[in-house]
Amino acid sequence: MARGNRQGIRGGAVVVAAAAALAGTVWGAAALVGPGHGTGHRPAHENVARGTGAPATPDDGAKGGGAPGAGGAPRSRIPDGIAHASESGGNAVNITIDDGPDPQWTPKVLDVLEKCDVKATFCMIGPQARAHPDLVKRVVAAGHRLCDHTTDHNTTMDKKPVAYQERQILDAKKMIEDAAGGGAEVEYYRAPGGAFTPDSRRIAAANGMRPLGWNVDTKDFGKPGVAAIVNAFKSEIGNGPTALFHDGGGNRAQTVEALDQVLAWLKDQGRPTGLPVRTAPEGS
16 A cells, blocks of 8 residues: 655655455555545655655665574565565566455455456455465465565554554565465555665564565556556556555455456556565665
8 A cells, every 4th residue: 555766755745544344354544545546645755755755875686684584584585675576677567556455355356366367466455465365375376475564554654663663564464375275475566656765674584574665656546447547557657567456445446457458558558567566686
């Protein structure tokens, strides 16, 4: 819930909306604000790494997270810079899906992806994954990738103590991996509303997860209509390759239809899809 590979979050004032209680979901008291949630945005397209309130540094895409993970297990070197680029390079587009899994909408999103032969990255909320392990397994079986989107989707993560951030990230990672079974790996971390911090990025990288941003906010979370979602995608795709959609957080009928249209449009444009970079510096 969390836009070229410029870093920064689209400008605008942060709009705070009270979260409605969602039956069958675990959202805690988190506010649904920030990019992808209505009109709220974190400040940027300036000197801020997209999806983070921390200033970008020259090696933001290349710093290694070689520290031991939870339990002291050594990890491969995962950069803690926020990823936007596609492993496929060129003009490939990364499709990312946030806030699920949801028993009604995730299967419909998966059906669209299968029909279009597209692989995506699913940024899951820990308790949602724990509640719907069948869907997590289906995502993995279809060849999609898993992303940690915390346990409570708290968009004020960047204001919280480091210990709180660590619990949110690592507890969610375990819930998702346990739900997936079979040694499936959570390969990315996306901060709710883009509320990354240097500490949360470090924690994620040290535990094998690349921090994952976005370039294209389709605005689908606010349910503005199918045409508006498709037009937002087309108007922002020039910002960079990683697009944000949602399969959780409410009725996603518009998202399902818009995603179908977007993928058909990309095919017509001759643009391939891909998956976000993990271990290579951005732009490499």
